[in-house]
Amino acid sequence: MTELEKGPLGQRRGRGARERILSASQRLFRDKGINRTGMDQLCAEAQVSKRTAYQHFATKDDLVTEYLRRFDPDVMPGVFDRPDLTPRERLLAAFEIPATTPLCPYIAAAVELHDPAHPASQYARDYKTAIAKRLTETARKAGATNPEQLGEQLALLIDGASARTRVLDTDSFPTAATIAAVLIDNAIPS
Amino acid sequence: MTELEKGPLGQRRGRGARERILSASQRLFRDKGINRTGMDQLCAEAQVSKRTAYQHFATKDDLVTEYLRRFDPDVMPGVFDRPDLTPRERLLAAFEIPATTPLCPYIAAAVELHDPAHPASQYARDYKTAIAKRLTETARKAGATNPEQLGEQLALLIDGASARTRVLDTDSFPTAATIAAVLIDNAIPS
DNA sequence: AGCTATGTAGACCGATCCGTACCCAACGGC
DNA sequence: GCCGTTGGGTACGGATCGGTCTACATAGCT
Structure with a gap:
């Protein structure tokens, strides 16, 4: 339970931020395309703040590259x-x-x-x-x-x-x- | 000479606006992609004012469609x-x-x-x-x-x-x- | 308990986007 | 010669973009 989201009201979505970002990328890039997916929307979907996102991936290009590497x-x-x-x-x-x-x-x-x-x-x-x-x-x-x-x-x-x-x-x-x-x-x- | 650009200083580039827009589209969409080509840049390249462009093509989507139809x-x-x-x-x-x-x-x-x-x-x-x-x-x-x-x-x-x-x-x-x-x-x- | 790392929330920046509006210049038909 | 069409030039609006920043909350470790 250490790394997963907490229960009912903990509100804390846990340390899986990077993972959530990548899986949201998979979904959004596939459904809407890379260029048409903004970082704001992506962060919202991943339930991650932009700050956190940019701590894991310096730039959107980096995220895209990592998203591909994922496959x-x-x-x-x-x-x-x-x-x-x-x-x-x-x-x-x-x-x-x-x-x-x-x-x-x-x-x-x-x-x-x-x-x-x-x-x-x-x-x-x-x-x-x-x-x-x-x-x-x-x-x-x-x-x-x-x-x-x-x-x-x-x-x-x-x-x-x-x-x-x-x-x-x-x-x-x-x-x-x-x-x-x-x-x-x-x-x-x- | 009625429809081509005028000579040295006439400054009038003629009635071939639609044509210039489409040929600029071909070049830019091929070299830079559709999404990465802005209407401002496209109009500049075609030596056409934005007003003229939007008189010929109501929206960029229309232009893209017509650009494809061109082939x-x-x-x-x-x-x-x-x-x-x-x-x-x-x-x-x-x-x-x-x-x-x-x-x-x-x-x-x-x-x-x-x-x-x-x-x-x-x-x-x-x-x-x-x-x-x-x-x-x-x-x-x-x-x-x-x-x-x-x-x-x-x-x-x-x-x-x-x-x-x-x-x-x-x-x-x-x-x-x-x-x-x-x-x-x-x-x-x- | 206290520190640090990691996270959220969201305002904010400058750039760029598509599209509109306004004013004026040059041509064509009468 | 006059007027309508077509066009250039350009400022502007609202939206969205990628990316930065501040302020605050929680987790784990000692």
């Missing part, structure tokens, strides 16, 4: 490490997780911030590169003749499905999965 | 109508035009505006649907067994290349073209 542990949660799947199945499983991330926050951030030099944009690039690398590794284990190419191709499919889902408001991951199956079958010698 | 004639300029290409070649040609549109303005607008009900967002959806339809028609002419599927797949590849090019700052259209070739070959019986 790191969730990177394709466990998809690449599931021992119950063959490498080929793992590649396909990467197209079945969009429910958790309705739209790729990295693409959104890169577009909204609109500055390739922004730390968050750089992190978005790093993340995308990391995903491609994981896909390439798995493709190699699956016996693809050209794992780098297959990894890059699958990464493109994921981004395409993500972007298209966002713009059209229709789940495009099934289409991407269909393409992926074709590519994988073509790339892995029987 | 309509350029929709895959001539790709689908080139008589010198076979339908199959036309499908592949759709992946060779990104030089003119470094990053899809529709995706950018949908992400930046972040409101599916925004007229510009709706127009972005219409545009994407139109592109898919053109691809489907061409796929049908090319003899694809399932033209709808192939059209949707190719549309996803285009969006994927566009998004990925934006985030990674690397031209991803060659990768998309490679995938497209595989899909087309698989979908069209020899």
